[in-house]
Amino acid sequence: MELIDTFFNWSILVESFPILLRGLGNTLLLGCTAIVFGCVWGLFLCMIRLYGGRFFRYLAIFYIDIFRALPILVVLILIYxxxxxxxxxxSSFTSAAIALSMVLGAFTAEVCRAGIENISRGQFEAAAALGLPFWTTMRKVILPQAIKVVVPPLTSNCVSIYKDTSLASVVAMPDLLKQATDAQALMANPTPLIGAALIYLAFLWPLVRLVSYLEERGKRQMAR
Known part of the structure; x- marks a missing residue:
């Protein structure tokens, strides 16, 4: 009973639930912002990495390597x-969004590069034979095929970014974990942290299953 009263106190969970929901809204907003900007930035880096001039290619490689190696927490602390x-x-929200986007961009660039390089050179040659400009070839021929390859790992990276939004509590952003920590201190009970964990599980578990589904579908399509 002592364990239940301490970590699974129903009355405290109900009382803290509105506080947790406010944090959940901030977490979802932060995650969506980081994913949108991170994916766009990552695709841009990928194009520079593959088709830019030599100096810019090396610069993109350097950026990608550095931000794949740096922990997000270090990047966040440096920015804030x-x-x-x-x-x-x-602000704490902007700092967290920038840090998450910068790191996600590095991983997205590598995922997109792998997807584009998976497309046979014959596709490029056929498009060139038809007289298609480079960017038209990328937009209408290469990227639509590469998307089938990059969606599963890209979705997995997005799930990881949503989990990493909890690091925003370090810079006092009122995300789900920060709200749970404040509620724990206010009510002198760790139940709000358990509630936050359950909320994370509720909206991340379907995304994890989605990643598994996309990976299995990709394997079936490649086996045909």
């Missing part, structure tokens, strides 16, 4: 605490 010393200040 170090940049103000140079006169550049962002």
């Amino acid at each position: 605490y170090a940049l103000p010393m140079a006169g550049i200040r962002f």
Whole structure:
């Protein structure tokens, strides 16, 4: 009973639920923002990495390698605490969105590169024979085929980014984890943290299953 009263106190969970929902709204907004900007930035990096001039290719490779190696927490702390010393200040939400987007962009660039390089050179040659400009070839021929390859790993990266939104609590952004921590301190009971964990599970588990479904579908399509 002591375990249940401490970690699974129903009355405290009900009382803290509105607080957790406010945090959930901020978490969803942060995750969607980071995913949109991170994917766009990653596709841009991929194009530079594959088809840019030599200097810009090496610059993109350097960026991708660095931000795939750096923990998101380090990037977030640098943006939120170090940049103000140079006169550049962002809110906690903006700092978290930038940090998550920068890291997701690096991983997205590699996923997109793998997808594009999976397309045979014959597709490029056929498009060139038809007189299609490069960007038209990418938009109408290459990318539609590459999407089938990149969707499963890209979806998996997006799920990881949603989990990493919990790091925004470090810079006092009122996300789901920060709200749960505040509710725990207010009610002197860890039940709100269990509630936050259940909410994370409720909206991330379907996404995890979606990744598995997309991977299985991709394998079936490749086997045909």
